[in-house]
Amino acid sequence: MPSSRIQSTLFAAAFLLTGGLLLTACPQGDVGAPCNHGSVEPPSSKLVTFPALSCSDLLCVYGEEQTVPEAACENDLDCNNVAGGNGENIFECELGSCRLSLQYVLERSMCSKTCVTDEDCNNSTISNRPTVDPEETACATGFKCTVLQRLGQFCCDKLCVCRDDLPALDELEMDCTPNIGDAWLECNSTDPAMDPSMTGAAP
Template sequence: MTHYTRSLSLFMFVSILGGCVLQPELIGESLPTDSGPVSSDGHSTELTHGDVSATTTLTSTGTTVAPGPDEYGASCQLLGVPESVQSKAISLQPDCAGGICVFQFEDTAPPCSDDSDCAAPWPTCEGNFCDLDQEFVAASSRCTQNCEEDADCPAIPGCASETVCTPATLLAPLCCEKVCLCTDDLNIGSMQALEQMCQQPGTCGP
């Protein structure tokens, strides 16, 4: 996991993913591993809704629990972000129960000279770097919610590590608002830097 991507640099230093236009920035639910999402008891399971895979958790009774449409942890569509998302991104999403949609991803796009240099989830070469698959972005974006502390954040289906309550962006309209995020793919250093900036007066404007 790298500390910065091309889009993260834009996100962190336009105001640091505050202008008024929401820019890409990772955040949200964990990305599935090759063996599938892993629940707290070590079981992997997956539920597919059409072309989008929604991860589930396996309870001690052997039953699966998956978020319903638009519920916390369910797939969602980012709004007001650039057409091509290349890093983590967050936006308001009224269809989500918590009102927020987030895409959490911080790997660096590989350099390339043509498509043969690229592999999933960067299938094509765009300029000097591989381009992130936007279907991957859509399938990995999840509904989340505001919070005050970690205890306010329920487990996120498919998240193998912990769920934390932390600021996600310096851009309006969610500047420095705390939201629930999975730490599977969260850059801890970037998260701590953002938390420190959000403690400074005037970070989000007057």
């Protein structure tokens, strides 16, 4: 085989190999995949953990708003019965008081990412197959781009949240309306002591 043809063949093989590596290295997204907050204490309500190393975009979200029963208890069953007893072990008894079950929080925690539209929450690969299979996620109804927190690092930021958890978030999204929502104003308020334009002698 002529040397020029050998060189061309080697070049083509190298190009295909490099292209394949680049394609497989592209981030695919893993919204909905299970994740761990790295905590041994369950939260009192919604929780966003960053960075969460088990997630592609480093965001792990627990999006539910559960009301913890204010009742004395001797075991987990007492807490779940008081809460309505829907068959799920949502709460646990700890030192005579009810709290969210850490196991339940982990089961309902999912990888997320910041977003602008609902479409941003769709995981897709080059072959248009989902990167998170239905049996891998605890979300039954898909994801919506919405606001999850009114305080903290992601105050009024839009994140991908499971639609299962949305009923408690509608009012919060209204409160985060840019420039007019109460939560948005709190998130974006400036401390006069830290704002150079607000310092100096009064007129």
